[in-house]
Amino acid sequence: MGSHGIRDRVAIVGMGCTRFGELWDLGVDDLLVDAAQATFASTGATPDDVDAYWFSTAQSGMSGITLAAPLKLEGKPVTRVENYCCSGSEALRNAAYAVASGAYDVAMAIGVEKVKDAGYAGLNAFPIPNDGTGRTLTAAAMFSLVAPAYARKYGVDEDELKDVLARIASKNHFNGARNPLAQFRKEMDKDKICAMPAVAGRLGVFDCAGVADGAAAAIVCRAEDAHRYNDKPLYVKGLSFVAGNGSPQQDPDYDYTTFPEVVASAADAYAQAGVTDPRSQIAMAEVHDCFTPTELVLMEDLGFCDRGTAWKEVVAGTFALDGDLPVNPDGGLKSFGHPVGASGLRMLFECWLQMRGEAPPERRIGTAGRGLAMTQNLGGYPGEMVSFVSVLGTDVG
Amino acid sequence: MRGIVSAAGYVPYNRLQRARITEVVGSGGGRGARSVASYDEDTTTMGFEAGRLALASAPQDVTVESLWFATAEPAYAEKTNASAMAAALRLDSSTAALDMCGAPRCGPGALRAALEGAGTTLVVSAGVRTGLPSGPDESGGGDGAAAVLVGDGDVVAEYLGGASVTEEFLDRWRAPGEAASHQWEERFGEARYVPVGEQAWTNALKAAGVSAADVGRVVVTGVHPRAVKSLVRRLGVDPSAVAPDLSDTVGNTGAAHAALCLTAVLEDAGAGQVVAVVNLADGADVVVLRTTDRIGAWSPARSVEAQVAAGDDSLAYAKFLSWRGMLDVQPPNRPEPARYSAPAAARNEDWKFGFVGSRDRASGALHLPPQRVSWKGGAVDDMDPAPMAATPATIVTFTVDRLAYSPSPPVVFAVCDFDGGGRLPLELTDVDPATVAIGDRVELTFRRLTTSADGVHNYFWKARPLPGGGEDS
Numbered sequence: 059m060g061s062h063g064i065r066d067r068v069a070i071v072g073m074g075c076t077r078f079g080e081l082w083d084l085g086v087d088d089l090l091v092d093a094a095q096a097t098f099a100s101t102g103a104t105p106d107d108v109d110a111y112w113f114s115t116a117q118s119g120m121s122g123i124t125l126a127a128p129l130k131l132e133g134k135p136v137t138r139v140e141n142y143c144c145s146g147s148e149a150l151r152n153a154a155y156a157v158a159s160g161a162y163d164v165a166m167a168i169g170v171e172k173v174k175d176a177g178y179a180g181l182n183a184f185p186i187p188n189d190g191t192g193r194t195l196t197a198a199a200m201f202s203l204v205a206p207a208y209a210r211k212y213g214v215d216e217d218e219l220k221d222v223l224a225r226i227a228s229k230n231h232f233n234g235a236r237n238p239l240a241q242f243r244k245e246m247d248k249d250k251i252c253a254m255p256a257v258a259g260r261l262g263v264f265d266c267a268g269v270a271d272g273a274a275a276a277i278v279c280r281a282e283d284a285h286r287y288n289d290k291p292l293y294v295k296g297l298s299f300v301a302g303n304g305s306p307q308q309d310p311d312y313d314y315t316t317f318p319e320v321v322a323s324a325a326d327a328y329a330q331a332g333v334t335d336p337r338s339q340i341a342m343a344e345v346h347d348c349f350t351p352t353e354l355v356l357m358e359d360l361g362f363c364d365r366g367t368a369w370k371e372v373v374a375g376t377f378a379l380d381g382d383l384p385v386n387p388d389g390g391l392k393s394f395g396h397p398v399g400a401s402g403l404r405m406l407f408e409c410w411l412q413m414r415g416e417a418p419p420e421r422r423i424g425t426a427g428r429g430l431a432m433t434q435n436l437g438g439y440p441g442e443m444v445s446f447v448s449v450l451g452t453d454v455g
Numbered sequence: 456m457r458g459i460v461s462a463a464g465y466v467p468y469n470r471l472q473r474a475r476i477t478e479v480v481g482s483g484g485g486r487g488a489r490s491v492a493s494y495d496e497d498t499t500t501m502g503f504e505a506g507r508l509a510l511a512s513a514p515q516d517v518t519v520e521s522l523w524f525a526t527a528e529p530a531y532a533e534k535t536n537a538s539a540m541a542a543a544l545r546l547d548s549s550t551a552a553l554d555m556c557g558a559p560r561c562g563p564g565a566l567r568a569a570l571e572g573a574g575t576t577l578v579v580s581a582g583v584r585t586g587l588p589s590g591p592d593e594s595g596g597g598d599g600a601a602a603v604l605v606g607d608g609d610v611v612a613e614y615l616g617g618a619s620v621t622e623e624f625l626d627r628w629r630a631p632g633e634a635a636s637h638q639w640e641e642r643f644g645e646a647r648y649v650p651v652g653e654q655a656w657t658n659a660l661k662a663a664g665v666s667a668a669d670v671g672r673v674v675v676t677g678v679h680p681r682a683v684k685s686l687v688r689r690l691g692v693d694p695s696a697v698a699p700d701l702s703d704t705v706g707n708t709g710a711a712h713a714a715l716c717l718t719a720v721l722e723d724a725g726a727g728q729v730v731a732v733v734n735l736a737d738g739a740d741v742v743v744l745r746t747t748d749r750i751g752a753w754s755p756a757r758s759v760e761a762q763v764a765a766g767d768d769s770l771a772y773a774k775f776l777s778w779r780g781m782l783d784v785q786p787p788n789r790p791e792p793a794r795y796s797a798p799a800a801a802r803n804e805d806w807k808f809g810f811v812g813s814r815d816r817a818s819g820a821l822h823l824p825p826q827r828v829s830w831k832g833g834a835v836d837d838m839d840p841a842p843m844a845a846t847p848a849t850i851v852t853f854t855v856d857r858l859a860y861s862p863s864p865p866v867v868f869a870v871c872d873f874d875g876g877g878r879l880p881l882e883l884t885d886v887d888p889a890t891v892a893i894g895d896r897v898e899l900t901f902r903r904l905t906t907s908a909d910g911v912h913n914y915f916w917k918a919r920p921l922p923g924g925g926e927d928s
Contacts, residue, residue: 190796199858314852
C-alpha cells in the first residue's frame with residue numbers, strides 16, 4: 059500500500075485555454091471547440107493521436123457526449139469528471155494515470171464551465187433531492203469564517219488583516235491586468251478593494267473570485283514519447299487528491315485557520331515529487347484563491363511559510379510577480395475568473411506558459427530556473443473540502 | 456381529579472410598536488406593541504415551542520396520548536399540522552395528533568373538550584393574526600401560542616365545570632386564502648355576543664358549583680373586543696379579578712389567546728384560587744378551574760411574563776408587511792430553494808424534526824446528522840441516538856451572509872459548540888447581526904426555513920440567543 063505517484067512517467071505536451079469572462083456569445087460547444095483547437099495548435103499531436111478523453115464540468119453538461127458531440131469524436135472513450143471546483147484538475151489526474159498505466163498512448167483532459175447562462179449571481183449548485191436540512195450558505199460566507207479565526211489565533215488586528223487580504227486581491231489584479239485571457243484586466247488599489255460592499259462577514263465583493271465562463275485543455279503522453287509532440291514538455295512530478303469527510307465541521311478542535319485536506323494533499327504530492335522545501339524549490343504556484351482568506355491560509359498549508367506568518371509575507375511582497383515565490387502570476391481565480399470545470403486546467407496552463415518561457419514579458423516570473431511549478435485546487439468549504447495538488451517540472455530527474 | 460397538569464405560552468421575539476403603523480399609513484396604529492411571528496415562524500412552529508415548554512414543566516412520567524392543535528391560521532390545509540409538531544416534540548407514534556383548525560373558537564373549544572374528556576391531552580393553540588394595513592385586526596392582533604396539558608391526577612388546576620353556547624350570526628368571516636378578515640358592523644355583534652356570554656357564564660358557574668363572587672381570576676377574551684369589554688362588566692366579579700388581556704404588549708392571538716392569558720394567570724396564581732376563562736367566538740365557551748396545592752411546586756419553564764418582557768420592539772413596519780406577504784421586496788438574485796424530498800425527510804424524521812443525532816459509543820464524538828461510521832475512530836454502527844434539541848450551545852465563530860437566499864436577508868450563521876461536546880454550524884434567528892458575538896449562548900428553535908413555490912414548508916432547526924444570555928430562566 060502507498061501513494062507512489064507517477065513521477066516523470068507522463069508529460070504534458072500541449073495546452074490551450076480560452077479567454078475567461080462573461081462570454082454571452084459563446085456556448086459550451088464553442089468553448090470546448092476553442093479550447094481543443096488552441097491545445098492542438100500548441101503541440102505536434104493531432105486529434106487522431108488522442109486515444110481517450112477526460113472531460114470535466116461541474117454542471118454545464120452530463121456524460122461524455124457533451125464533449126464528443128461538439129468535437130465530433132468517433133469511437134473515442136470520454137469520461138465525464140465532476141469533483142466540485144477541482145473537476146479540471148481531476149480530469150488531468152485521471153488522464154495522466156490512464157497514460158501511465160499503459161492503457162492509452164495519448165489522452166486529453168479538457169474542462170469547461172458555462173456559468174453565466176444561469177441568470178444568478180455567484181455559483182449555484184444543482185439541487186439534489188434531500189431532506190431540507192443542509193446548509194444553504196454561500197461559499198463566501200463559509201470562507202469568511204477564516205479571517206476572524208486567523209486574526210484571533212495569531213493576534214492580528216482585524217482591520218489590519220482586512221488590509222492584508224486586500225493586498226492579496228490587489229496582487230492578483232495586478233497580475234491579471236497583464237493577462238489577455240483574464241476576466242478582469244484592471245489593476246485595483248487595495249484601498250479601493252477594502253471599500254467594496256460587504257458580501258459575507260467582512261469579505262467584500264472584490265475578496266471573491268470572478269465568476270466566468272471558459273474552457274481549458276491539456277494533452278498528455280508517456281514521458282518517453284514527449285518529444286515526438288513537443289520540444290518543451292512539462293513533466294508530471296506529483297499529483298495528489300484528497301476528499302475530506304466533513305468531520306472538521308463537527309470537530310470542536312477545528313479552528314478554521316487551516317484546511318486539513320490541503321495539508322494532506324500537499325504532503326502527498328511533495329513526497330511523490332521529492333520536494334522537501336517548497337519555498338526554495340518551487341518556482342511558482344497557482345493556488346485556489348476563491349476568496350482572499352483562502353489564499354492567505356494556503357500559503358501556510360502549502361508550507362511556503364510558517365504558521366501565523368503568511369500575513370507578514372503578503373505585506374512583504376513575497377508572493378508578488380517579482381517576489382521570492384510568485385503566486386497566481388496569471389491573476390488567479392480573483393482576476394482570471396472561475397469557470398469551475400476549467401479552473402484546475404487553467405492553473406496548469408499558467409505553469410505551462412511560465413516554465414517554458416512562453417508567458418508574456420510583462421508578467422514573466424524571474425524564478426522559472428528552479429524548474430518546478432505547482433498548482434493547488436480545492437472545492438467545498440473549510441472543514442469539508444476536496445483538494446488537489448500537482449507538482450510539475452521542466453526536466454526529468 | 457381532572458384538570459391542567461402543566462401549561463406554557465409562547466410569545467415570539469419580535470414586536471411591532473403600533474405607532475410605527477401610524478407613521479407610515481397616517482392612520483390606524485394605537486398605543487403599545489403587538490407581538491410578531493418572525494418570517495421563519497408559523498402557527499406550527501410557535502405551537503411546538505409552547506408545547507415544548509409545557510412538557511418541560513410537567514412531571515417527567517407524563518405520557519401524552521393526544522395532541523390537539525387549534526388555529527385559524529394553519530400552515531397547511533389537507534395535511535395535518537399537528538404531526539410535524541408531534542415529531543418535533545418526539546411524542547410516541549401512538550399519539551393521536553389532530554388538527555382542530557378553522558375559526559378562532561377552536562382554541563378555547565379544544566381546551567374545554569379536553570377538560571371534559573378523558574386521557575392525557577396536550578392542547579396546543581396558536582395564532583398569526585393579521586389584517587389589512589392600518590386596520591384594527593392588524594394593530595389589535597398578536598402572534599403567539601399556548602399549550603395546556605390536560606390530564607388526571609397531578610393537576611395544578613382542577614376542572615370544576617364549564618359551558619358552551621353556540622349561536623349562528625354573521626360577525627366575522629374570511630374565505631380560505633384571503634389575507635384579511637371582514638367584520639359586520641360592530642354594534643350588531645356586540646348585541647348578539649353579550650347575552651350569549653352571560654348565558655354561558657351562568658351555566659358554567661352552575662356546573663362548577665361556584666358563585667361569581669368565588670371567582671378569584673377571570674380571563675375574558677374573544678374575537679369581538681367591544682363585546683368582551685361589555686361582558687366583563689356583567690359577570691359580577693370584582694374588577695380586580697379580571698386578568699390582563701395582554702392587549703398592550705402582545706395583542707389578541709386569536710385561537711391561542713384564552714389559553715395564553717390563562718397560562719399567565721396560572722403562572723402567578725396561589726393555591727385554592729378559582730380561575731375562570733370566558734371566550735366569545737361564534738358563541739361562548741367557559742371553563743372554571745380551581746388551583747391545587749401542587750401549583751406552589753409547579754415551576755414554569757419560561758413564563759409568559761418573562762417572554763413578554765424579552766421582546767425586541769425595533770421591528771420596522773415595512774419589514775412586518777414583507778413578512779406578512781403584504782409587501783413584496785426584492786429577493787437576492789439566487790435560486791429559490793427547491794422543495795425537500797418527501798422520502799428523504801421521512802427516512803430522516805428523527806433528525807429533521809427531532810434534531811436527534813448520534814453519538815459514537817467508543818469516542819463520544821457527536822454526529823449531526825446521525826451517521827453510521829464515526830468520524831473519530833471509524834467505528835461502524837456503534838452509536839446511540841443523541842437528542843440535542845434541548846442542549847444549549849456557545850457561538851465559536853459566526854458570519855453574516857448577504858448573498859444567500861433567505862425570505863428575510865441577511866442570513867446570520869454561527870459555528871456552535873454544544874454543552875457537553877459536539878459542534879454544528881447553525882443559522883441564527885431572532886438576532887440583531889450587529890450585536891452577535893463570539894461566546895454568546897444559544898439554544899435550538901424549530902423554524903420554517905422556506906416555503907417552495909408549490910407550497911411545501913421546510914421545517915428545521917436554527918439557533919437563537921438563550922434568554923438571559925446565560926443560564927436558562
